[in-house]
Amino acid sequence: MQVETRELLRISSASEWYKDPTFLEWINSPETATWHVSGNKATEYSDVFFHMSGSPGGCIEGSDEPGYGKPAPPQEIWDEIGKIATEQFGEDFECLVWISNEVEG
Numbered sequence: 652m653q654v655e656t657r658e659l660l661r662i663s664s665a666s667e668w669y670k671d672p673t674f675l676e677w678i679n680s681p682e683t684a685t686w687h688v689s690g691n692k693a694t695e696y697s698d699v700f701f702h703m704s705g706s707p708g709g710c711i712e713g714s715d716e717p718g719y720g721k722p723a724p725p726q727e728i729w730d731e732i733g734k735i736a737t738e739q740f741g742e743d744f745e746c747l748v749w750i751s752n753e754v755e756g
Contacts, residue, residue: 658746660703660736669693669752673725680722683715697752704745705737713748 668674678687678699687697703713711733717723724732736746 658740658744659749660732660739660746661749661751662732662735663751663753665750666752668724668728668750669697671725671728674728677715677722677724682721693752695751695753699750701748702745703732703736703748705733705740705742707742709737709742711736 669678675693677683678685678693678697679689681689683699684701685697685699687693687699701713701715703711705711711729713729715723717726717729723729732748732750736744736748740746
């Protein structure tokens with residue numbers, strides 16, 4: 652057995668993203684890793700997960716990257732997540748992104 656640890660980028664209370672129709676289309680896709688129940692309204696349990704990596708020069712790639720003919724987060728949100736990841740980990744990174752729709756209390 653081989654065990655690896657990776658960076659985790661957890662973005663919580665991202666309720667504004669969960670109001671975006673393209674974001675909702677993405678989390679309702681059967682190809683998206685999520686706890687969201689497809690077809691239902693987004694709730695605090697509609698977390699979504701994906702892989703993202705960056706390389707020197709600012710290239711950001713990932714498992715749910717826009718532009719490959721499958722449901723993906725809106726480009727603006729993808730770019731914002733890439734910027735946050737680069738700020739946290741530097742240009743050369745690999746991480747699991749976990750987006751949460753937690754209700755602030």
